[in-house]
Amino acid sequence: MATTAAPAGGARSGAGPEWGGFEENIQGGGSAVIDMENMDDTSGSSFEDMGELHQRLREEEVDADAAAAEEEDGEFLGMKGFKGQLSRQVADQMWQAGKRQASRAFSLYANIDILRPYFDVEPAQVRSRLLESMIPVKMVSFPQKIAGELYGPLMLVFTLVAILLHGMKTSDTIIREGTLMGTAIGTCFGYWLGVSSFIYFLAYLCNAQITMLQMLALLGYGLFGHCIVLFITYNIHLHALFYLFWLLVGGLSTLRMVAVLVSRTVGPTQRLLLCGTLAALHMLFLLYLHFAYHKVVEGILDTLEGPNIPPMQRVPRDIPAALPAARLSATVLNATAKAVAVTLQSH
Amino acid sequence: MAKAAESSGDPGTTTPRPLMRDLKAVGKKFMHVLYPRKSNTLLRDWDLWGPLILCVTLALMLQRSSVDSEKDGGPQFAEVFVIVWFGAVTITLNSKLLGGNISFFQSLCVLGYCILPLTVAMLVCRLVLLAEPGPVNFMVRLFVVIVMFAWSIVASTAFLADSQPPNRKALAIYPVFLFYFVISWMILTFTPQ
Numbered sequence: 001m002a003t004t005a006a007p008a009g010g011a012r013s014g015a016g017p018e019w020g021g022f023e024e025n026i027q028g029g030g031s032a033v034i035d036m037e038n039m040d041d042t043s044g045s046s047f048e049d050m051g052e053l054h055q056r057l058r059e060e061e062v063d064a065d066a067a068a069a070e071e072e073d074g075e076f077l078g079m080k081g082f083k084g085q086l087s088r089q090v091a092d093q094m095w096q097a098g099k100r101q102a103s104r105a106f107s108l109y110a111n112i113d114i115l116r117p118y119f120d121v122e123p124a125q126v127r128s129r130l131l132e133s134m135i136p137v138k139m140v141s142f143p144q145k146i147a148g149e150l151y152g153p154l155m156l157v158f159t160l161v162a163i164l165l166h167g168m169k170t171s172d173t174i175i176r177e178g179t180l181m182g183t184a185i186g187t188c189f190g191y192w193l194g195v196s197s198f199i200y201f202l203a204y205l206c207n208a209q210i211t212m213l214q215m216l217a218l219l220g221y222g223l224f225g226h227c228i229v230l231f232i233t234y235n236i237h238l239h240a241l242f243y244l245f246w247l248l249v250g251g252l253s254t255l256r257m258v259a260v261l262v263s264r265t266v267g268p269t270q271r272l273l274l275c276g277t278l279a280a281l282h283m284l285f286l287l288y289l290h291f292a293y294h295k296v297v298e299g300i301l302d303t304l305e306g307p308n309i310p311p312m313q314r315v316p317r318d319i320p321a322a323l324p325a326a327r328l329s330a331t332v333l334n335a336t337a338k339a340v341a342v343t344l345q346s347h
Numbered sequence: 348m349a350k351a352a353e354s355s356g357d358p359g360t361t362t363p364r365p366l367m368r369d370l371k372a373v374g375k376k377f378m379h380v381l382y383p384r385k386s387n388t389l390l391r392d393w394d395l396w397g398p399l400i401l402c403v404t405l406a407l408m409l410q411r412s413s414v415d416s417e418k419d420g421g422p423q424f425a426e427v428f429v430i431v432w433f434g435a436v437t438i439t440l441n442s443k444l445l446g447g448n449i450s451f452f453q454s455l456c457v458l459g460y461c462i463l464p465l466t467v468a469m470l471v472c473r474l475v476l477l478a479e480p481g482p483v484n485f486m487v488r489l490f491v492v493i494v495m496f497a498w499s500i501v502a503s504t505a506f507l508a509d510s511q512p513p514n515r516k517a518l519a520i521y522p523v524f525l526f527y528f529v530i531s532w533m534i535l536t537f538t539p540q
Contacts, residue, residue, distance in 0.1 A: 111439060119444040123517045151445070155521060158437075162525050166532060181529075182516050 108133040118150040118213070126152050133221035140263040146214040153192065153220020159227050160188045167234040168293050187289075190219060195281050202277060206263065206270035218257055219282075225253030226286050232288060242290055250286045254279050356427035373397045379464045383502040390506065391452045398459020401466050402431045404531075408469050409537055427533065428464060434526045442511065442519045449510035458523070461503040465527065469534045477540065488535060496531040500524060 041169045129152055137144055164184040193216075200215045210218075229249050233242040259277040373396050406427035439454035472488045503523050511519045 112444065116444055116446075119441070120446075121518065122514060126518065144380055151441075151518065154441075155525075158522065162532075165529060169425050181430055 083155070115150070118148065121149050121151050124333065129221060130224050133224050133256055134249070134252050136252065136259045137263070138259075139261055142263065143209055144263045146210070146218055146260060148211070148213045148217055150213075150220075153214045153217055153223070156220055156223045156227060157188050157192050160223055160230070161185055163227055163234065164188065164289065164293060167230065167289075188223075191285055192216070192223065195219060195278075195285075199274070199278055199281075202274050203261070206265055206267070206274050208265040208270065208274060210261070210264050218260060222253045222257045222282060225249045228291065229286060230289055246283070246286055246290075250283055254282045259284065294316050369396065371392070373400075376460050377463055378461045380502050381504040390449070390457065392509075393453045394455035395452070395456060395459065395485045397483045398431075398435075398456065398462070399461045401459060403430070405462065405466050405469060405534075408466075408473060409533060413502060429458070430529060430533075431462065433530070439524055441522050443505065445511065445515050445519055447507075447511045449507070449517060454507070457503055457506045458526070461506075461527075461531065464495040464498040464502070465492075465530050465534060468492050468531070469537075472534060472537065473539075492531050492535045496527055499527045503527075 125147075129147055161184045164187065165180060168180050168184065196212070196215045196219045199219070200210070200212050203210050203215070229242070229245045233245060258279055261275050261278065262271050265274055372392060372394060376394075376397055379397060401439060406424045407425050410423050435455050435458040439449075439451055442449060442454060443451070471491050475484060475487055475491075496501050499521065500520075504520055507519065507523070508516050
């Protein structure tokens with residue numbers, strides 16, 4: 001009995017220093033931001049208290065199991081009891097090693113400190129960069145500076161998502177599979193990340209001096225123009241106004257991005273390829289956002305129910321004084337929307 | 348919470364005691380949200396029960412009652428849940444990256460509790476929608492939602508602003524504004540078929 005008890009005690013005390021070492025390893029290693037074992041979280045209902053409680057309960061359970069197993073083993077020959085102890089010790093050590101590895105991996109990937117330098121901005125800087133994104137630079141002979149930050153672009157993408165949601169709700173867009181929010185987020189983030197990667201790949205082919213972070217920042221700030229145009233035209237449904245804004249505001253932000261890229265690329269063919277692609281994608285995206293998510297319900301109604309319903313009922317929620325202009329724009333919209341309605345119905 | 352754990356471990360304790368304690372804590376935090384002052388209660392004793400209750404209530408109320416339309420109730424519930432929790436996680440990550448000294452769960456707790464005014468707005472909107480529809484109906488709902496939206500932002504600002512470096516408060520508050528704007532928009536445009 002005494003011989004079987006000693007290894008069990010040894011196993012338990014062996015686990016003790018290992019457990020303590022594991023704790024030191026976590027607290028000393030790195031400045032993980034999302035660390036669940038953060039001891040300075042001075043809160044009453046804290047996670048580490050529950051963690052401690054679970055650990056205590058588990059240890060009690062393990063002790064109870066060990067005691068029960070000991071009693072069982074003690075009934076048989078000493079050899080079988082010894083094997084049981086050995087297997088338990090091995091299992092215990094494997095568990096500790098696995099837990100240590102998992103925790104290290106968690107603190108490595110959940111360490112968002114690697115993103116911290118890209119969020120080191122002041123409100124004045126963000127404001128000035130937003131305004132600069134609408135002003136094309138004239139000097140293209142030397143490389144223009146691009147601020148490598150992610151706060152502005154990320155907030156602009158989220159703003160675009162919110163505006164898109166607003167536009168989709170006002171037009172009662174019917175999304176058959178998926179949700180409005182999923183579509184909006186997928187579209188905006190997909191554009192930002194996808195087109196940035198594509199243009200970065202083209203820039204790599206064309207030997208342009210731009211990093212991925214700079215491309216993300218450039219395209220992100222270029223979405224500021226899109227936000228303005230969509231915010232205005234989702235509320236004032238005049239198509240002439242939209243085309244004017246598309247050319248003016250969209251064109252300005254595209255020109256700015258193009259000028260920056262031209263200043264960082266050498267060779268006329270490369271410049272044409274890179275800037276032409278970016279300009280086309282950027283302008284077409286704005287066109288797509290306006291027509292795909294805005295007032296398509298009129299086109300669908302028209303194709304479904306035919307001309308029996310008088311056009312007055314399908315006029316959008318407009319300022320009453322602009323009613324004749326809205327009717328005109330509604331007919332223009334129906335003509336264009338019929339083409340898109342087919343594609344949208346197939347979604 | 349440690350005391351509650353101890354008392355539940357003791358053999359002769361009755362279980363309602365920790366439950367009442369938790370309910371009282373949740374209720375106290377609700378009061379702090381309704382009358383926001385600069386205090387540390389929400390941050391010190393964070394818990395996620397309140398946000399869960401509010402989120403589930405909001406998601407249930409935002410479900411459409413019709414069964415045969417294409418927009419069935421399923422996506423609405425999951426949509427609201429996902430928006431609330433991932434929005435809160437994103438805002439928390441953002442405020443941490445901007446240099447705030449607030450922990451992950453404390454921020455989640457504050458953002459979740461500050462949905463309370465918008466949940467009240469949802470209740471009021473549902474009652475108002477029982478009346479006949481029209482522009483007056485819409486104006487009343489718009490007014491209520493705007494007021495509650497402003498209340499949510501003021502409440503969360505009162506709790507979160509102190510944890511940010513002083514010159515970056517606007518950068519941390521803007522995503523909170525977007526988050527509550529999206530929730531307010533979902534509430535305002537809700538029409539039970």
